[in-house]
Each structure stands twice: as structure tokens, then as C-alpha cells.
Amino acid sequence: MEDALTTALLLLDATIRVATPLVLAALAGLYSERAGVVDIGLEGKMLTGAFFAAAAAYVTGDPWLGLLAGMAGGLALALVHGFACVTHGGNQVVSGMAINILAIGLAPTLAFAWFAQGGQTPMLPGSARLPQIPMPGVEALGGIPVLGPVYRELVDDTNLLVWAALAAVPVTHWVLFRSRFGLRLRAVGESPAAVDTAGLSVAGLRYKALVISGLLTGMAGAYLSIAHGAGFVRDMTAGKGYLALAALIFGKWRPWPTLFACLLFAFTDALQVRLQGVPLPWIGVIPVQFIQMLPYLLTVLLLAGFVGRAVAPKASGVPYVKER
């Protein structure tokens, strides 16, 4: 019993750690796509955020400056996306792709030139990483059976950005469905012409969404390099941006279901690490790769309408041209 609990807690702990950057990036995509701008550049913005966060944290020794630099990195690429797609009406998928490839090249190129350590930043000392927040009463609760270990493993000493990601979900829900800005944001993703007729700036709203998207992806990247990890390494996002995109679609462009999708995908990831080479009853050993492809497979099935139906915001992917 005690053993099963420990295993479950370790699994959940790993799930939360993997899910945090996914949640931040998926919400970033949510703002952007709800405003009608397709965002397949999540991966690149995350990677850039991770690099600049680690570089700034290493140089200044201050994790907060690192976080800011990471968010600025994400923001910069988001503005490039906006310049291409909103200002010049360029193809959003092409622009996202360009951002991804640019980031995969730029981050290690700059790291290589600045730190001369083969495309990564030096290891960060503990003081240059974002702090984990100790919770009161761990000792007091420690004696209680189930609750004590759960509190100790999952709640105590959790990184700040984990809480930030968790808080971002209800905030996003509120912004999107309860605030005036959110109403306009959704409108501009469904029917930009109507928003324009109402005298609001389509481009302005889309830029605002992209700014939020850039900041959140930068934060997601910073989590990887200065909170969860201790420095930037080459290709450290390893497809997490695309996984976040899949989670966003799996969550049907809604905050809470997207959180659920992120947790599900993160759980399969944590499970896959645990299941490596372990035979299951009746089934035998499942090759790791099949568990790895599960999130992508599920997303395709959902998109195909075999399990539920995912309908994108109507105007997403379509540049808005004022005069017709």
C-alpha cells in the first residue's frame, strides 16, 4: 500500500513537471488562435525563451532577470509573427514554421558563440534558478497517512512557475469568457469583419493576443531552462511546442479541457518512463515508442471526428484584409 502510494505520487509529480511548460505553451497558443492567428511557432518561441532565460540568468546570476529575458525572447518572435501575419497578411503557417526553424538555429548559434560550450549555456548555480516554494506545516501534516505524503511530495517545494501555470488556467478562462477583452478576442477569431464594423482594431486585438502568447511561451521556455533544468541545452524543447499545440486542439481551444489534455499527455509521458521494459499482465511489454506516439494519435483521431469533434475558431489562419 505504502509502495503503491509512493509510486503514484512519483508518477503524479513527474506528470506535473512535464505538464507545466505544456500548459503555459498551450494557453499561449489558445490566446493567439482564439484571436484568429494560427500559432505553430510555439516550439520556436519556447526554445528561444529557454535560451534567453538561461543566458540572462547565468550572466546576471538573477533568475528573475532570466525569466524576464526569456519572456522577452518569446515576445520578440511573437512580434515577428505579428509583423508577418497581421501587418503584412502573410501565411500564418509559413511564418510559424519560419519561426521554429529560425529558433532551432539561432539559440544554439548564439549559445555557441557566447559561451563556447558546444551550443549550450553553462550549468546554472542554484541561486540563479527560479525558487521552489516551501509550504508551511509539512511537519505537522507529515504524520497523517495519505494526506501527509501527498502534501509533501506534490504541494511542498513546488516551483513558482508550476503555480503560475496552474493559476493561468482560471485566469485565462475568466479573461476569455468573462472580460470585455476576451469577448473581443473571441470575436476577432470568429468574425473579424464584425469586430471591424464595431469600430475596433482587428490588428490591435491580434497583436495583443500575440503579445500574451509570446510572454507565456517565453515563460514556458524559462521553466525548462531555469526552473526544471539548470541551463539551456540544444533542442531542449524536443517537440513540446508541438505537443502543446496538440493539447490545445485536444482541449478544443478551451482553457480547462486544454489543462486536462496537457495533464493527460504529461501523464502518458511519465508513464512511459515507468513502463520501459516492464511487462504488463496479458499485454506484455509495450514498446515505449507506441506510448510516445499516443498523444499525436489521439489528436489525429479527435481531428478526424472519431472521438468528439474539434472545431477551430472560424477565422483562424485567414489574414484579415480590410477593403473588399
Add this chain to the structure above:
Amino acid sequence: MAGGGTGVPGAVPGWVDHALLPLLNLLAAFTLSVAVILAIGENPLDVLGLMVQEALGYPEAIGYTLYYATNYVFTGLAVAVAFHCGLFNIGGEGQATIGGLGAGLVGLALTGWPWPLAAAAAILASALFGAAWAWIPGWLQARRGSHIVITTIMFNFIAASLMTYLMVDVLIRPGQQAPESREFDPGVWLPSMEQGLGWFGIAVPPSPLNLSFLWALACCVLVYLFLWRTRWGYELRTVGRNERAAVYAGIRPARVMIVAMLISGALAGFVGVNEILGVQHRLMLNVVGGAGFVGIAVALMGRNHPVGILLAALLFGVLAQGGAQVAFEYPSVNRELVMVIQGLVILFAGALENLFRPRVEALFRRRRAAVSTIQGRG
């Protein structure tokens, strides 16, 4: 949804549309690349000069450049065929991986066959495998409305996982650590260009360049003939231009879309012939190495026309080969610098293709107006 500018047709002469504007975009991309090279503390002229020298300066380098270009022609054509049908196939990477699997299985199975037959079989197999991998997203888009950009991205990851599983657990040569199959029988290897030209008494230094380069050239011609000289190609382009008009013309868009994706996937699959049968001579992981994504840049740069694609593929071949060599020579430059340039080219040639267009068009409108005024007076 993709390809083509928003400009009014005929607003500018053809040479502006097909040469001047792409060159302006390329120039902008290279200007920013120069800025990046300056930022990492190197002399851009030296770096770019060395890049060109190491890519085109001597026969062996040219061999390497053309070998890279071969892959890019295949993936560039793959993206272009889908583009013409209004589909954005980002799945070239996965289709090429699975196409390579097809070519590799042929290589493993056909021990003892003469190479021309093996090559024909491998071309067929890689086309079938690549097409099959593109068929699912194509079918899902055409029949179920699933967004092809997302499904092809997902299929890239599924292909990578599947291939890893096959290499690690199934096709690996027993008794070794590296996830690679056994080497094919040398008889079925696709002859290198060195061998091929050797038959005609022309001596070239050894390089990975092999006869699949000729197949790439043939594919350029075939794609041109298909798109602009057959009814099927006409239907494909009509669907890409205006799906509703296509329906009224008696075309069934869903079917045409699936066919476009089949052809696109087959073309991407040919990367496997070049890499597996021509160079590696065994099945292994990561042979595609981003060629599927470079194909997007190549198609955009080449304006989705085979001639343009060939030229753009050569340009990216120069970048790939020259960039690898520059990374050797300069301590502060690494291989990824090439990806920076690629990314910038995609950005300027693709997403920002309208950056200069309005200004250039306005320029020509003004000139035309001036000319007609003068003629009116005369």
C-alpha cells in the same frame, strides 16, 4: 490558402513577379543573416565567401552540394504539388522517413538482383510508402475536414516513433548497439555519380552524389508535365485556386486533394532512395535530417515551379554543404547557423512575401501611368 501573392495578376511584369521580388526577399533574408554573423563576432564576407567556396569551389564540394540538393528537389516538389492543390503538406519529414523505410526494405529483400531492377523497385516502394503516409492526412482533410497542417505535423511525430520502434526492436542487425539494419548487398546499391560518370570515362572525385540526382531532375520534368500538361494537373490547380468553381466544372475536389497528397507523399518518399539506397546502404534513424522542412523553403523560394525549385534546391544545397564546412573552420560558428539562414529565407520568401510587393507594384503602376500619359499626348 497558400502560395501565390495577394497582388492583382498582371499588376507587374512577369520578370518582376518571378525574379525581382524573390531576389529582393532573398536579399532581405541575407542582410539579416549578415547581421547574425556580425553578432557572433565573425566577418560576414569571409564566412559567406568560405561557404560558397566550400560548396562550389572544387569538384568534390560540388558533389556534396548536389547530393543535398537532390533531397531538397524531392521535398520541394512534394510541397509544391500539394500547394498547387491548396494544401499545406508539412509532413514531408515523416513521408520521407517512411519512404526511406520502403526503399530500405527493398534493399534488404532484393539481395542478388541487378541494381537497375533494385533501383526501380526501390523507387516504387519509397513512392508507395511515402504516398501511403500522406494518404491518411489527405483523406482526413478531404473527407473529414481535419486540418492538414496539424495532421501532417502529428504524422511526422508518429513516423519518427514508428521508425524508432522498427529500428530498435525489429530491423536492427542482431548483436549490435546502434539501431541500424545490416548493410545491403553491394550489388543493389545505387551507383554513385563517380561510378556512373566513370562508365563514360569521366573522372570525378568520390562524394555521396549518386544516380538519384538524375531521378530528381526527371521528377522536375514529370511534375511540370503533370501539373501544366495533363487534365489531372489542371483539375489539381483548379481545386487549389477555387474549390467551389472546381465543383461547378465537374471536378470532385475531395478526390483531387487525395491524389495531390499521394503524389506529394511519393515525391517526399524519394528522399529515401537517395539516402538509403544511394548513400547509407542500410536502414537507420534520422536520415531525412530536416530535408522535409527545407522543402517548404525550397518550394516558397522556387514559387512552386519545378525550375524555381531546382534553383532554390541548389541554393539550399550550397547552404547545407558550405555551412557544414564553415562550422569546421570557424571556432565560433556551428552547423546551426545554416538553420538561421533557412529560417530567415522562409520568413522573407514565404510569410513576408508581401513586404516589398505593394511598393514595387505602386512603382510600376506609376511608371505605366506616366507612359500612357506620354503616349496619349503623342
